[in-house]
Amino acid sequence: MECAKVKRVTFLGSGGFATSLAIHLARGNRACVIWGKDSDYCNAMAVSRVNGRHLPGVPIPDSVLITADFQKAIADCDLLIASTPTAYLRQTLDRVAIHVPDSLPVLSLVKGLERETLKRPSQIVEDVLGSRRVAVLSGPSHAEEVAQGRPTSLVISSESEDLAETVQKFFGFGPLRLYRNDDPTGVELAGALKNIMGIAAGLCDGLDLGDNAKAALLSRGLIEMTRFAVAHGAQARTFFGLAGVGDLMTTCFSGHGRNRSLGRWLATGMTLDQITKSTTHVFEGAFTTFSVADSARRCQIPMPITEAVENILTGSLEPWQAVKNLMNRPSGSEYDDLDF
Amino acid sequence: MECAKVKRVTFLGSGGFATSLAIHLARGNRACVIWGKDSDYCNAMAVSRVNGRHLPGVPIPDSVLITADFQKAIADCDLLIASTPTAYLRQTLDRVAIHVPDSLPVLSLVKGLERETLKRPSQIVEDVLGSRRVAVLSGPSHAEEVAQGRPTSLVISSESEDLAETVQKFFGFGPLRLYRNDDPTGVELAGALKNIMGIAAGLCDGLDLGDNAKAALLSRGLIEMTRFAVAHGAQARTFFGLAGVGDLMTTCFSGHGRNRSLGRWLATGMTLDQITKSTTHVFEGAFTTFSVADSARRCQIPMPITEAVENILTGSLEPWQAVKNLMNRPSGSEYDDLDF
Numbered sequence: 246m247e248c249a250k251v252k253r254v255t256f257l258g259s260g261g262f263a264t265s266l267a268i269h270l271a272r273g274n275r276a277c278v279i280w281g282k283d284s285d286y287c288n289a290m291a292v293s294r295v296n297g298r299h300l301p302g303v304p305i306p307d308s309v310l311i312t313a314d315f316q317k318a319i320a321d322c323d324l325l326i327a328s329t330p331t332a333y334l335r336q337t338l339d340r341v342a343i344h345v346p347d348s349l350p351v352l353s354l355v356k357g358l359e360r361e362t363l364k365r366p367s368q369i370v371e372d373v374l375g376s377r378r379v380a381v382l383s384g385p386s387h388a389e390e391v392a393q394g395r396p397t398s399l400v401i402s403s404e405s406e407d408l409a410e411t412v413q414k415f416f417g418f419g420p421l422r423l424y425r426n427d428d429p430t431g432v433e434l435a436g437a438l439k440n441i442m443g444i445a446a447g448l449c450d451g452l453d454l455g456d457n458a459k460a461a462l463l464s465r466g467l468i469e470m471t472r473f474a475v476a477h478g479a480q481a482r483t484f485f486g487l488a489g490v491g492d493l494m495t496t497c498f499s500g501h502g503r504n505r506s507l508g509r510w511l512a513t514g515m516t517l518d519q520i521t522k523s524t525t526h527v528f529e530g531a532f533t534t535f536s537v538a539d540s541a542r543r544c545q546i547p548m549p550i551t552e553a554v555e556n557i558l559t560g561s562l563e564p565w566q567a568v569k570n571l572m573n574r575p576s577g578s579e580y581d582d583l584d585f
Numbered sequence: 586m587e588c589a590k591v592k593r594v595t596f597l598g599s600g601g602f603a604t605s606l607a608i609h610l611a612r613g614n615r616a617c618v619i620w621g622k623d624s625d626y627c628n629a630m631a632v633s634r635v636n637g638r639h640l641p642g643v644p645i646p647d648s649v650l651i652t653a654d655f656q657k658a659i660a661d662c663d664l665l666i667a668s669t670p671t672a673y674l675r676q677t678l679d680r681v682a683i684h685v686p687d688s689l690p691v692l693s694l695v696k697g698l699e700r701e702t703l704k705r706p707s708q709i710v711e712d713v714l715g716s717r718r719v720a721v722l723s724g725p726s727h728a729e730e731v732a733q734g735r736p737t738s739l740v741i742s743s744e745s746e747d748l749a750e751t752v753q754k755f756f757g758f759g760p761l762r763l764y765r766n767d768d769p770t771g772v773e774l775a776g777a778l779k780n781i782m783g784i785a786a787g788l789c790d791g792l793d794l795g796d797n798a799k800a801a802l803l804s805r806g807l808i809e810m811t812r813f814a815v816a817h818g819a820q821a822r823t824f825f826g827l828a829g830v831g832d833l834m835t836t837c838f839s840g841h842g843r844n845r846s847l848g849r850w851l852a853t854g855m856t857l858d859q860i861t862k863s864t865t866h867v868f869e870g871a872f873t874t875f876s877v878a879d880s881a882r883r884c885q886i887p888m889p890i891t892e893a894v895e896n897i898l899t900g901s902l903e904p905w906q907a908v909k910n911l912m913n914r915p916s917g918s919e920y921d922d923l924d925f
Contacts, residue, residue, distance in 0.1 A: 385800030396794055396912055398801035400919055417916060422801075425918040454736055456839035460725030461738035461762075464831035471825075485811075485825055486919045491804035498838045499796035572736055572762060576753070579740060579764040579826045 251323040251415050254352075255280060257337060259287065259311075261299035261388035262354055263328035266416070268392050271306035273418045278322070279305075282337060284313035303392040315341045324412070325349055327370060331357030331437075331529060334366055338373040350378040350408050356436035360532050363540055365433040378405040380412050381429045383436045384487035385495040394420045400487045402426040424487060431483030434474040439493045440504045440530035441537060442466040444554050446497035447508020448564055458568075462550065463497055468580070469548050473537065476546050504530035508554075517558050531558055549574060591663040591755050594692075595620060597677060599627065599651075601639035601728035602694055603668035606756070608732050611646035613758045618662070619645075622677060624653035643732040655681045664752070665689050667710060671697030671777075671869060674706055678713040690718040690748050696776035700872050703880055705773040718745040720752050721769045723776045724827035725835040734760045740827045742766040764827060771823030774814040779833045780844045780870030781877060782806040784894050786837035787848020788904055798908075802890065803837055808920070809888050813877065816886050844870035848894075857898050871898055889914060 254270070256263040259281035270277045281287040290296055291311040294304050305311070312318050319325070325345060329337045334355055351374065355366035364372070367379045380403035391397050401416075401423045403409040409425045417423040426432060442463060449459045471484040483489055496502055507528050510520045517531060538555040541548040553571060556562035562570075594610070596603040599621035610617045621627040630636055631651040634644050645651070652658050659665070665685060669677045674695055691714065695706035704712070707719040720743035731737050741756075741763045743749040749765045757763040766772060782803060789799045811824040823829055836842055847868050850860045857871060878895040881888040893911055896902035902910075 385797050385804070387796055390795040390797045393795070395798060396801070396908065397797040398805065398916075413916070420912065422912060422916045424916050426920075427918070455730040455733075456727055456835050457725050457730045457737040458735060460831045460834040460839075461736070461827060463834060464725070464827045465738065467830060468826070481825075482920055485821075486808070487801060487804045490807060490830055491800045494800040494803060494834065494838070495796050498834070499800075568736065572760065576738075576757060576762045576764050579766045580822060 251411050252276060253278070253321050254324040254326055254415070255318050255322040256326045256328050257341065258328035259290065259296060259299070260328055260330070261296070262386065262391070263326065264296040264300045264305065265303070265388040265391035266326075266354075267309045268303060268305055269394070269419070269421055270416070271308045272394070274308075275415060276308070278310040278312065278318045280315055280318035281311075281313055282340070287311055287313035300388055300392055303389075316344055319344055322349065324415075325351045327351055327353040327355055327366060329355065330527075331355055331359065331366065332527065335359065335369050335373060338370065342373055345374055347375065348377065350380070350405075352412055353379065353381045353433075356383065356433075357440070357529050358437040358533055358536060360536060363536050365430065365437075367429055367433060378408045379403065379429070380405070380408045381432050382412070382416075382423075383432045383492065385491040387495065387499070391421070396420045396422075398422040398424065398487055398491075400424050400426045400432055402429040402432040402483075402488075404429060426483060426486065426488070428480040428483045430477065431474055431479030432488040434477060434479050435470065435484055435488040435492060437533050438470040438473065438537065439496050441534045441551050441554055442470065442493060443496040443502055443504030444508040444511070444530050444534065444558075445550055447505035447510075448512050448554070448557065448567075449508070450505070451509040451512025452564055452568065454568065459497070463493060466550050467493060469550055473541055473546050473548060473551075476544055503528060507531065511557055512564050516560050534558060591751050592616060593618070593661050594664040594666055594755070595658050595662040596666045596668050597681065598668035599630065599636060599639070600668055600670070601636070602726065602731070603666065604636040604640045604645065605643070605728040605731035606666075606694075607649045608643060608645055609734070609759070609761055610756070611648045612734070614648075615755060616648070618650040618652065618658045620655055620658035621651075621653055622680070627651055627653035640728055640732055643729075656684055659684055662689065664755075665691045667691055667693040667695055667706060669695065670867075671695055671699065671706065672867065675699065675709050675713060678710065682713055685714055687715065688717065690720070690745075692752055693719065693721045693773075696723065696773075697780070697869050698777045698873055698876060700876060703876050705770065705777075707769055707773060718748045719743065719769070720745070720748045721772050722752070722756075722763075723772045723832065725831040727835065727839070731761070736760045736762075738762040738764065738827055738831075740764050740766045740772055742769040742772040742823075742828075744769060766823060766826065766828070768820040768823045770817065771814055771819030772828040774817060774819050775810065775824055775828045775832060777873050778810040778813065778877065779836050781874045781891050781894055782810065782833060783836040783842055783844030784848040784851070784870050784874065784898075785890055787845035787850075788852050788894070788897065788907075789848070790845070791849040791852025792904055792908065794908065799837070803833060806890050807833060809890050813881055813886050813888060816884055843868060847871065851897055852904050856900050874898060
C-alpha cells in the first residue's frame, strides 16, 4: 500500500477531536469514516449529523460516513486513525485487530501513557496490530476551534518521512497547518507529560500564586518534562515546538481543561478521592503523574514539580507546603543536567 | 572590588520593577538606594514612601534610601543597577558616568534594544561606562507581584560567573528565586524580541482567532525569536527557559501589557499613528519590530511573524490578510534551519 495514495481514512473512535478533523477533511473533499464502538450512539449520530456528546452544535457534513460496523468502516481505508482515550486504546484495537490489514499505516491522535506499562500510544498500536508505519499528530488543538475552521497548527511526526508527508498533504489545507517532525517519541511524551503540568497550573490558579509563579512553574515544568523525555529517547527540541510549548500553553492558560480543574479543586483542600466521587470525569493526568513520578524515581531523574503534584494527589503534602518546598530548593544554574 | 562583598546596591531609575526589587531587598535587610532623575518626584517619594506613578499602593520600607542626588546615591555602592527604559538608558548613564567608579559592576534590568543601533542594554552600559563586569536579570516578573512577595523565579546571566553568583545570593531569598545562566546575549535579546510577539498576541486576541491560533503563533514566534538570536550569538536553550518561554507567557497571556494593547487596537483597524496620538504610551515594541525586521532582512533570517507585525504597523497590510498569508506559507518541517 502506497502512502502517497491515501484517499480515504477511518477514525477509530468518535471523540471531539476525531469529529472535528472529520469535518475539516469533508470541507476539503477528503473521504473519511467515523467508527464508534457504541452502536446506538453511532447510529443516532449518523442520523442527527451532530456529535452531541463530544462536539455539540457543529453539523457533520453528509459526506462523512458514520458507522459502528468496523468491517464497513475499514473498507477501502488507506489510513487508520487511532482516536480513543488512552485507557481504551488497547482493548479497542484488540476488538478490531482481526479486520485490520497487515500493511495499513496508523495515525495516532491519542495523548497519554498506558497506566501499568507507561507505553506510548504508538507502542500499543504496534503491540496489538504488529509492526507497521505509525505517525502521531499533536499540538495545541481545541476540537471546537478546529471544527469552527479557526487557524490551527499541528505537528505530524513519524519515523517514516513518507508517511509524515502523506498525512501532511491529506490534512494540511485551509485553516489547518501541519509541520513535520521526526521525533514521535518526544511528541507522544509531550502530549502525556503536559497533563501533569495542567494539574500544577490549576493548583497555581487555585492558590492564587500569581502570573510570575505560574510562568515560572511552567518554564521549569517544561525543562522537567524535557529531562524525563530525553532520558526516554526523545529529542529536546520537540519540547520547544508545537507539541511541547504550544500544547502546554493551551493546557495551562486557555479554557478549563479537566486536569486544570483537578488542580483547582485540590487547591481548595479536597482530596483526590473526594473529587473523583463528585464527578464522572476520569482524571488521566493523575494516573500519568503517579506513573511518571514512579518511573522518574527508578531512573533517578529529578522531577520536583511532578513529585510535588504526586504528593498533593496522594494527600501526603499540603498544596501550600509544596509551594514552600519548591521555593526553598537550592537554585543552581538554569539547565543543570539538561544537555542541549 | 570583590563581588562577593556586595553590601549595598543603587538603582539607577525609579520604575516599578526597580521599586519592587528594592522593597524585596529591604525585607531581607539588604541595603539599597533608589535614584531617580526627577528630583521633585524623588523627594515626594522619599516622604510619602510610595511610588505612586509606577507601583501605587505598596509602601517602601524606611530602610530604602530614595534620592535624586547621584553622588549620595552611589556612595558605598557595590553594584549599580540599570533600571531605566531602554530609550533613556544611554542619556541617563551619560549624565552620571563621571561619578561611577571604574571597576563598579553593573546589573541591568532593562528590556529592549536601542532603536538606531540595535544594541543591547549591557552593550550601552559598556559603551558609556567602559568595559566592566555586567550581569542581566530577566524572566516573568510583574512588579506588583514581586512587591506583594508572591513567588517569582528569574534568570541572572553574566559572562562573569562570580558576578552572577553574587547577585544570585544578594537577591535570591524568600519568594524570589534566581537561576544562573551564562548567555547574557540570549537573555537580553529574549527580553526585547518578546515585545514583538506581545503585539502579535494582541492582534490574535483582537481578531478573536482562538486559543489554537494563539498557541501556534507563540510557538512559531519563539522559534523565530530563537533563530534571530542564535544568528546574533545567543544560545538557543536560553529561549527554552525563564527569560524565553517564561517571559513570553506572561507577556502574551496575563494582564494587559502595553504591546498587547497595541496589537488589540491594531486589530480594530486603527493605524499606529492614530493609536499613538490617542495615548501617552510609548510603544517600545513597535520600534523593536521595525529594527529587528530590518536587521533580519539584511541578515536573511526568515521572520514571517515579525514581518507581518511590521507590515500591519506600517499600514501596508490588513491584519486579516496577514493571518491568511501566514496560514498559506508552505509548511515544512518544524525546525528547518534551526540547529539545536
